[in-house]
Amino acid sequence: MAAYSVPATGDPGLQPERTALAWSRTALALAVNALLSMRAGFVAGQPLLVAVGVVLFAASGAAVAIGTVRRRQLAGQRLVITPPRGALVGVAAATLLASVGGIASIFVEGAV
Template identity: 45%
Template sequence: MTDSGRQVFDPGLQPERTALAWRRTGLAITVAALVAVRILPEVLGPWAIVPAGLGLAAAVAVLIAAHRRHQAVHRTLIDADTDRVSLPSGALPFAVTVLVTGGGIAAAIVVLMTHLEQ
């Protein structure tokens, strides 16, 4: 049963599984930022804090956006009178894709810079 007393809208609890996947994504970004703090000081010196801080800020933003997205989806599914509902846009997946791609490119540049210096 749901909050409104109707049947569960999704017996497989797909919105909850999606929310858990976004939490794991936020955790992975956090771990990547902490690894950056551990590895980058040899290359960037004290400036290594900048990418790590950006990574942690991005992780918090992903976690907050994922929580809001889950609330919106849950509310929409609970209040819907039909099986056809419009769900949130793909802005969060797009933002995470851009973030991860940018981080990968930055990591490749750092590796190439250190390799060329040797």
């Protein structure tokens, strides 16, 4: 998927702001899942859950960085419509990891 860009119009509306807020919400959700996974890992003595939490924190930082880049792309003279493919794959992988961490933390909490 190649990047598709169009000339910026005079009033892009709220699309750039909504896109930036979506990336910020994603980063916040990943950070909360990271905290929950790390807490469950520390309480239950499961280093794998702690590692999942650390990876999710890194993914949260990456989502913040991507959100910043997307905000700049959408606010420039040319609107870059398609986000980088790596960003989409990374967010999908981080979401899957967050889901696995959340499920694992429930089972670990139930076993203790």
